Amino acid sequence: MSVTWYECKVKYTKRHETGEQKLTTEIYLLDAVSFTEAEARISEEMGKITSEDFRIMNIKVANFSEVHPFENSDRWFKSKVCLVAMDEESGKEKKTNIYLLVQGNDVKEAFENTSKAMEDTMGDYSIPAIAESPIVDVFPYFTGEEEQLEKFNVLESAESV
Structure with a gap:
């Protein structure tokens, strides 16, 4: 079965070890059957990573x-x-x-x-x-x-x- 991987670029406020909060943009990879599912899955995963608000800046098919x-x-x-x-x-x-x-x-x-x-x-x-x-x-x-x-x-x- 072929898997489609999606690169998801997410911007959020990240708390560093020093306690400083900084706006960060990071790229995550996940597999999904559609862009819609990729958006739902990255939203779920980001909810586990941060309690801050985040924005999904881009989703694209990875090669x-x-x-x-x-x-x-x-x-x-x-x-x-x-x-x-x-x-x-x-x-x-x-x-x-x-x-x-x-x-x-x-x-x-x-x-x-x-x-x-x-x-x-x-x-x-x-x-x-x-x-x-x-x-x-x-x-x-x-x-x-x-x-x-x-x-x-x-x-x-x-x-x-």
Whole structure:
């Protein structure tokens, strides 16, 4: 199933560690089926983040094919991956670019994490570019079925012991 990711730019008053309040604009990423759902979901998520008023400044479709979070990483990077395939009719190489959003602490770690994310790829690929993304956080859609499946797998493995 294909996922559509939306970048949501939100402006709000953020309280810093010093206690100072400052007007901030941040970009968040979430998956949704429509702009309307994206607006509703970012409103819900921002309600959890801040008690201050906020304004949704922009919502746009992001061009990420996949999103890969990694533990112990705090920044998001946009990785350009060039997939290489042979066109059987013409016999020439065909290159297709895709973009992954990958977590890492620096560019080197983001490159390593992109390589990990591409491990199961059957064809050839290269990683021509990695840049830090302005995305602050990612809110994937969960239906609750994931938790039920996880509990089922835990119960199933306990029963087999």
